């Protein structure tokens with residue numbers, strides 16, 4: 384079966400293609416439109432479809448829209464309730480339903496040749512659930528979904544049997560939503576709602592959870608496996624922060640209190656699920672599952688042997704989940720996600736043609752990994768563009784900005800290149816077989832940067848740029864078999880410096896989506912103080928200023 388998945392309803396519009404149970408392509412619309420998150424999550428934008436990413440998925444597989452057996456749309460308007468009934472204060476929320484009801488016609492118009500009867504609605508949290516439970520590297524597992532909202536719920540807990548059929552055990556209806564509560568505090572702390580929640584997580588490391596008792600009274604699990612979130616008057620604890628204003632101890636303490644409570648409640652929800660099923664493996668998705676600090680606490684304390692988190696845990700991942708769910712429902716046996724590199728790639732000839740047309744001087748070294756390691760060892764910052772782009776918000780060695788971890792100043796330097804806040808950490812990549820030596824505690828393997836790890840005391844001074852203020856690092860473990868080029872780069876860097884770690888952050892600048900095409904890479908290299916661009920096997924050097 385040929386099944387396309389589409390996410391369009393809130394934000395992070397994306398498309399994914401599953402053929403005969405195998406994931407062949409997945410991409411977010413922002414990488415094509417160059418608009419971060421694709422759109423703002425307002426009802427007026429719900430009609431906009433991920434047209435470019437959907438067309439690319441088909442092109443990539445050599446398909447026409449008429450060839451598709453099914454299209455999954457990751458929101459089912461039949462499950463929605465009026466906004467007022469759900470405690471939502473948005474007089475325009477009904478527009479979402481109107482647009483969702485018309486989505487089959489919109490999709491058939493955007494993909495000429497496709498009949499609208501081929502479009503099926505997949506419940507939002509079932510799509511999130513499938514992106515975890517059907518994409519995980521194991522068959523048969525518990526699944527936990529938490530986000531801001533779906534049609535009328537904000538949570539799902541259930542179990543996938545060995546054949547990939549979901550049994551839902553409990554859902555939590557709105558207005559109770561841990562995701563929306565976290566979005567509220569994100570906005571209150573002066574960051575962008577539905578976008579910058581990870582900044583609250585980073586800020587939390589600077590604070591103490593002084594207001595934890597008060598947050599516990601407002602946010603708590605209930606015996607049926609769900610939870611309650613009562614409104615919180617944040618002003619009691621810290622003054623509202625305007626965007627760009629300096630943050631204070633109160634802001635960091637409030638962030639730490641909400642973050643800590645999120646961790647506690649997630650552990651309770653996961654423990655409840657495990658008690659129901661007796662399961663040993665858990666898969667998670669939904670925007671809340673991008674919180675790598677909370678994921679780490681769940682991995683440690685909820686009692687599961689294994690935890691797998693979908694790298695596109697936010698709404699983009701529902702495109703993949705909708706496609707996987709329909710493929711399974713149509714009788715295909717679906718195979719696990721091969722990796723997050725499911726986006727666009729260019730051949731060496733195509734990359735060289737782009738360099739030529741830009742009239743840039745470039746070289747083709749014998750091994751780009753050695754040349755880049757040399758530049759990194761000399762404390763250069765390198766833009767690294769290799770293979771297929773990543774699905775989800777993390778750069779995983781395909782569209783990355785790389786730096787030497789041994790210079791503490793490189794954190795500020797990278798945050799300056801990217802135009803980011805100075806309190807934000809940058810993450811290290813390390814060979815999977817070396818991870819336990821440098822990082823003393825935390826889930827391994829960690830191929831998608833979805834967990835945090837303690838940096839072993841002996842290494843803290845050796846890789847200071849990789850260490851967050853609380854002594855942790857959000858690592859990416861690299862497997863030689865699946866990422867041979869990145870593995871060679873790590874080897875080459877260690878030979879020169881004695882350090883088995885390289886700093887890896889996403890290749891983009893503030894407010895822009897990650898670089899996807901070679902042209903995006905040249906624009907980024909042209910405008911940011913990056914020393915070297917590695918575009919496939921080619922390198923472009925920044926000329927020395929005399």
Ligand SMILES: [Fe+2]
Nearest residue numbers: 530532670698
């Ligand atoms: Fe969602």
